[in-house]
Amino acid sequence: MAAMSRVVDVNLRVDGEPQQESAKMQLVSGEYFPVLGVYPAFGRTLTPDDNRTLGEHPVAVISGNYWQRRFAGTPNVLGQGIVLNGTHFTIVGVGPRSFAGVWIETPVDVWMPLMMQADVRYAQHFSASNSDYVKPWIPQEGVRWLDVILRVKRGAEAAAVASVNSIFQQWVRQEAETIGNLQERKLFLQRALVFDPFNRGFSDVRRDFAVPLTVLVAMVALVLLVACANIANLLLARGAARHREIAVRLSMGAGRSRLIRQLLTESVLLASIGATLGLFVAHWGSALLVRMAVGVKSGPASIAAGVDTHVLIFTAGLAVGTGILFGLAPAFRLTCVELGAALKADSCNLHGRSRINLNKMLVSSQVALSLLLIVGAGLFGRSLRNLWHLDSGFDRQHLLTVEIDPQSVGYVPAQLGDIFRRLVERVEAVPGVRSAAIAACGLSNRCLSFEDGLQITGYQAHPGEQMLVQGNVVGPKYFSTVGMQLLEGREFSDRDTDKSPMVAIVNEAMVHRYFAGRSAVGQRFGSGTPDREIIGVVRDARVTSVQQAPVPMAYYFLPQMMAPAEAIEVKTAADPRWSVAEVRKAAAEVDPNLPIRSVTTLSDQVDDNLNQERLVAFLTVAFGGLALGLACCGLYGVMSYVVARRTSELGIRMALGASPHQVLWSVLSESLGLVGLGLALGLLSVLAASKLLSGMLFGLTANDPLTISGAILILLAVAAIAASLPAFQAARVDPLMALRYE
Secondary structure, three states: OEEEOOOEEEEEEEOOOOOOEEEEEEEEOOOHHHHHOOOOOEEOOOOHHHHOOOOOOOEEEEOHHHHHHHHOOOHHHOOOEEEEOOEEEEEEEEOOOOOOOOEOOOOOOEEEEHHHOOOOOOOOOOEEOOOOOOOOOOOOOOEEOOEEEOOOOOOOHHHHHHHHHHHHHHHHHHHHOOOOOHHHHHHHHOOOOOOOOOOOOEOHHHHHOHHHHHHHHHHHHHHHHHHHHHHHHHHHHHHHOOHHHHHHHHHOOOOHHHHHHHHHHHHHHHHHHHHHHHHHHHHHHHHHHHHHHHOOOOOOOOOOOOOOHHHHHHHHHHHHHHHHHHHHHHHHHHHOOOHHHHOOOOOOOOOHHHHHHHHHHHHHHHHHHHHHHHHHHHHHHHHHHHHHOOOOOOOHHHEEEEEEOHHHHOOOHHHHHHHHHHHHHHHHOOOOEEEEEEEOOOOOOOOOEEEOOEEEOOOOOOOOOOOOEEEEEEOOOHHHHHOOOEEEEOOOOOOOOOOOOOEEEEEHHHHHHHOOOOOOOOOEEEEOOOOEEEEEEEOOOOOOOOOOOOOOEEEEEHHHOOOOOOEEEEEEOOOHHHHHHHHHHHHHHHOOOOOEEEEEEHHHHHHHHOHHHHHHHHHHHHHHHHHHHHHHHHHHHHHHHHHHHOHHHHHHHHHOOOOHHHHHHHHHHHHHHHHHHHHHHHHHHHHHHHHHHHOOOOOOOOOOHHHHHHHHHHHHHHHHHHHHHHHHHHHOOOHHHHHHHO
């Protein structure tokens, strides 16, 4: 068993160098590396002896990637001193290049012993009750901040999980007895452990993209089917010109199985050429897809998405499999001939009708699959547009968020008020900045906390109802800075101090849930006891993400509740991107040691939150366009083949009085008939797939008539263009030439 903290940003300075830099650090127990089966490239890893006494072993292990990036791979790194958040450490080992921690999207640079938590001022990702987060956390039972890794014997997973869960539930019952509030005790008793398989590490991307990747894999399969149908059509059309050759070879003693093998080899060769080209595209596009999946703000991620041996083997197997599967029908059709008729000079129409019917069936299936993909592209594209243009409730076009971490460099609660005031004053002095405000949690950042066990004057909770409110602690001028409209009451002011009655401002969602039919201003609420008075109501805002509807929200005033603040919201007069460098410089001038994790615009943060929807929309549009092109190429090829087979028939009809217009319409109507059949099948497929897609859309349903109608019109228009070329060719047939060949 091993324990670990979350990965956090720290200030790091190498001994002998004046410049500080940002690095990613994780606190781990001495069993961490042995449990994971990770061995050092050289030096040693952390051991249980490093975690026996608080602050006694200031040693560090750096990752192989960080060693190469920061120390240029020098072997003299062992014994090198580094300073993290003001504490001196000695590097005792270097990890392997292949390991950068268990959080896939957040590669670790430096690992530290758990017992050094207070020394590096780690103060994030925790929940606490009856505890002091400023003091070392290890001795305090009330602080919950670690994830645990278990290595169990093969086959004993269920027993190990049951044993650990039993111990945890016993602890929960013991802790619950110390909670006086019945509502809080009930909520605490509902706590449960979450067990995740650990062989591939932790990944928010894996969890967030589980359903989207399923949809994308299905779309890849649909595109593959369309492409394979095209190959089958190509082989059938090519085989029509080879039926006499096949007949001659059969008559001369060639076995049918041998000819089938030859034809299958040709189809596999075509599939292999396409697979090879696809590998080049995959090599080029894999980095782009990872960047779109992880997001810009997340920084570099240790996600391997390149073309490796597994991808090569899978691609080779897929190429051979599809080549054989979709080459069988043409191969059997071409080798199943009547030799006597096939060898005659006028046997050009041998098996023509059945072969053409198979071609037409393949075209209709391509149209059906293409409609499904185009509808998906339209749905995901419109869903992304709805999210992007959604009113967030704040002015995201003129806002910057500066993420800071004063606690990590030694600021205690008594000092926070002064550093916050100086930061705001200095940032507001930057040209182009209109105002700035402090917040415990920045906009579009998933760091807000929930307050449970809520008590509200005048509200009677229903049996089993969870009384929850999401909270944020903000400084002066916060609402005017971020652009949240005050609907009722007043904003925080100078008279709201740590010595005055506790006050709060709530949002519309909280008013609608807990104060329906009455004014919320003047009412009181609180966790356990209603000790805060509501002084104002602000407009709802999607403060966590644009996808999440507003929930009951309470804002508390920073001077009354000095909390670890992590963000400065900055309102600019023009494009906030122009002020990023100056704002970062201004914040650094207040305290050069203050960790500034990032300075990003709200627009970029919202865009980063939409990376899943953007990736799905981008790929579905690409797949839909590719399928549309393949289907139209297939339609054009089949109708050209049909016109070539019917040249003599068309010549006779025109000789008997049919006009070119009638011939053109005859071919065009036949083409549109194939498209119509495909559209009907495609509509049924869209209805069948609607349940899978519905949970991934925003602002529209999977059966949206406008999107489906638009997809049908696009497919009809492009198909009509593809079919008109063979139709015009048929209308230009010279009757005399056609009859002469007949």
